Amino acid sequence: MNRIVPLLVVLCLVLPTVAFTGAAQTAQVSITNVTVSPNQPTPGERFTVTTTVRNAAANPSALEIDEVSLERNNGQEYADVRNLGTLAPGSELNVPLTHRFDEVGVQNLRVVVTGTSGEEDVEIRYPLTITVREGGPQVSIQLNDSVVGTETTATVLVANGEETTARNLRLTLSGESVAIDDATRVAPQLGSGETRAFTFDVRPGATSAALTATLRYTTAGGESVTTEERVQMNPENLREDVGIEATVVEGGVAPPVNVQVTNFGNAPLSRVVLGATVNETTVARRALDPIPPESTRTVQFNVSNVPEGDLTLSVNYETGSREGQVSTTVPYRTNPGRIELTGVDYEREDGKLYITGSASNVGLSDVDSVIVSVVPGDGVQPARPYREYFVGTVPASDFVSFDLYATVDENATAVPIRIEYLSDGIRESSVYEVPIDDLQPAAPSPATGGPSPLVFFGGGLVVIAVLATGGYLYLRR
Template structure:
């Protein structure tokens, strides 16, 4: 936008009245000088749009030989711009001529626009002057650079803030960041405009090539009113730390039975983030899944689960984490052992009671593994001297959960000298049928008390079994008689009173 020249505080100051020169037949004046931009910066091109008028009172045309803009006062002549051979101006007509100039330094500039002409009727020379005062200022939007902590060889981030404190919006804003001893991975941002008193932030990314001090420089180019392009720069010194690699692995066995896995904690003690982290495990007796983690920030820990397929109950495992740190590929390892403990049935709390010609064997089917055991069946093994007996030749226990037990009872008849009774236990673990055999030592059970069988015997045995019932009945009768006698005596005492 162009501004008419007027008395402006610290900006552009011109004479309050246009100057005119009267020749014999020509009256000429410089009626107006518009200056754009009104607040130029050093090195910025300033345009002086000059309007020359041949007044209505003139009798002849005015030929314009030259129009110049000069420094006013001082020694010598400093001329910034001159245009020549501009043609003639008839009476009551005007001519607009743009003049341009730039100034290397800031400060007040006392200038003068001068018109050199000739009266075409008389041939006399005509000269007109117009004073202009211009204030050149170092005025730019405020620029600030911030950068995060950086490490040599590791990409870091920052941003440039551009705050427009000028008296109008700026357009075509371009921010470019360069570095000394750093690689810029994102350096340029473009914005269409920044409103008056508005601001923008321009992000950038950089990678220091080495530890130590580095300089970042932001160059901001923009356009102000009048299509004038300006440029300003701002620098900042940053300190980059040396890269420190410190990664630890911690493993924990999880799961149960054959469904085993390793929980791996990856702790990043480095001063930079880890990227493309691949966690894997190898073993001769097991295979493992691999897990990929994109990033692990500095001073943080991430956990992953590596599911295992085991070929043996025990597997010696090497766990490895491979990762990118800065521009280098690194890895760290640790050793651990993984054991598989499937459901396993053991017979515990065994007790043997002889009942006539039978042995009652009771106890618990205990699951000492870490997975469920299904379809558990305890049976007496039929041999030459041992025969399964009723009521329980075998006992279906069913499912025994991990680290739990279920009681059972089985019966056997023996012939001759027998010291142990064989029991067979079958069950399913992970859809696999397993069979175990246990020899129950009769002589060491400490429960060889002779007891008659309850499913048959002599009549004397039945009478003996009824004896406790008769005794209990007699005792009850004696108690009742005693109570009645006491009440009778108490009633007699009451009558005597």
Template sequence: MKRLHILAVSLLVGIALAAAVPAAADVPDARLVVSDVTVTPAAPDPGNTTTVEFTVANSGGSTTGVAVDRVALRNRTDGTVHAEASRLGALSVGDDVTLELSTAFDDAGVKDLELVVETEDEDGETVTVTRPVMIVVGGVDAAGITDDVQVDARTVLPSEIDEDEQLNVDLGADASGLLGGDSEEDDEELRTPLVRVEVTNFGTATARDVVVAPSTANESLARLAVVDVAPGTAESVFFDAGRFDDPTTITFEASYTLGTDRNASETTLEYRPNRGEVVLTDVDMTLEDGTVTVTGNAANPGLGAVNGAIVSIGETEYVEPAYPAREYFVGTIPESEFVRFDVTADVDHANATTVPLTVTYLADGDPYERTVELEYDARSESDESDGGSGVPLSVVAVIGGSVVIAGGAALSRRRLRGRD
């Protein structure tokens, strides 16, 4: 049986050079995994010592060793550190180490904590991983838990799934390598919307014959069987939410047997499918007869269509939209497709340093507006006819969430609450 554990990851979208294809954030050279988390005793009394044992592994997918600088057990809400240790040695690729932290809690109740592991790789880069830990101090009654068995649901990526967990859904033929293999199709994991349904037993008896029944307001879905859940442990199954194209409220009811009684616990998940987004690529800037023309591709790398997309020139002290293409109606951009655009502007060539480009669009029914400041470096038609080569604007503009500023481009974003 596994102990309580949940993994977390973050996603970063960056800005690259024009010759590159937009990509997700760089994967750290060190692939660290925190697993086998055990709390002893499972339900400690107030004031008594509680020990959290866990394993830190530098997985075989890493390309560097790491030095384990610090581990800590802290509160997830306010960051209070309950226990920590430092300078714990090094891990080569494929190595792991089992560590423990001990503390005591003055008051009974549910403690929402997390393990923090801070390391430094061979290039001096810091790599930090966290792992949530829940401790019930004083037992179920003292903690105020009215139901011995509880169920929780949240969306996850395949990369968050432990190798020893049973993946009970079909990821499809293109999903090889999603669990840490050598597949070059890593981006495919973003196309697999999974919901992790975790059944946790805070009681003193084993929950047997556990079945999770998903449902929406309109239909009941196929039930999922869960292995018996021993006291103080949690077991998970995975629900494939790929059938839902629109935001949907999904209820997960876990029914189970304790002794001779049949009981149930449920939770709801406000599931929202991944939205479409707009990325500007292959941007070019030319000058002809005093008018600057900006051309490029408006692409949608997201997991949903983008509608009503418009690309327009922004107005500044030195730049203003100009005839014949002050703005370009791109319209609908399906998932993994792009549309070519061109817009024109009058530019004060002596003083302008950037040209703002704004994109407005609808994603999943919500309006968005994104602006990128393009470095002004227009090439005239005569320059190109004289043998000039290469794209004068060395930037790929990512109109996305988190960004890395590069190539002289700055990006801002806001969600529209209304339009005049």
């Protein structure tokens, strides 16, 4: 709670023109004037009461001044000057008296002059009222809501409502059950009408605590004055409650993750660090700004080179004097450039297997340096002219055709084809099996030990032709 001590109402000082009693009336001696400077002193500030004593010209005798004193009406004396000498008729004397009061309030005083004039004793009393006000720079303390064990800010306002400048200010903040960092502030001066705010980092250690601001300064008259202000703190016990939610942004090669961290507690979260792990391996980390109590911070967390799988998002933090962590897990799916073989076909050509198809990019980023090649294996060997085929770059969602040759025997059931490429700078490699179960066997080669059946078939035709010709000639005879 803010408290500003109001200034007391200025005292209207009424000074009578003359005041004297008893023998002074006969001796024609008087106090003609009393002034107070400053006329409204503050606690601890020295003030001066200047008394003008006059011996009238008509007085036949000089005035021997024994004492001029400042006292309460009950006779308690505060200041005096003795043996001031002789005051001739028609002359006057100014006598200064100084004093200070440490408490605010109205002081009912009197100035008393004693002496002798001729053979008469003289005593003159002059009534005086002085108000000691709460003056000079005023101090007030402003506090935010506080929590035990949690650092907060205390603001001390120093306001100078005086007409003069306060100098050499030294402000100290102390406390009960409160830790204070750098508890002293200094300033060379504070001008008339000026207000200055000084901030302090404080950390209450219990639910009942107090702060005291002590200001020391020098007045325009050179007096050193001290003023204090005290406030009670009522911090809450620490309530820790932090939540986290995460969602993967749809689409993209390496989709970012939106992470929402909510501080349901009553103390700020500091040293907040967001981390992502896959298979207990940290793949990304990021520091976040402090999160005030009862507030939420949402950040887009970019991750890269993360394999598909469960992605765990964790937030580590400090609140009050405690450390904590919250985490959540989301399924993470990436879609970088990836080559698959599509439209694969084959046929026999000159005793070799001719394989054609497309290297298709089914991802969302380009792939580079794509090579497809026949892998030697059981019953399969690469063959000329294309044992391997350099496809090159395949844009996202596009394809490039390729040609390969292999020799296979009767035991082969599939042709293994290796696919190699760069995706986001990472070399990828996989093997694609091309089944050849429906491949027709090759036609058998001609026998080498005897005549071909075509020879016998051709010879029979010749014999038939000869017999037919001979019969035709016989009948014509």
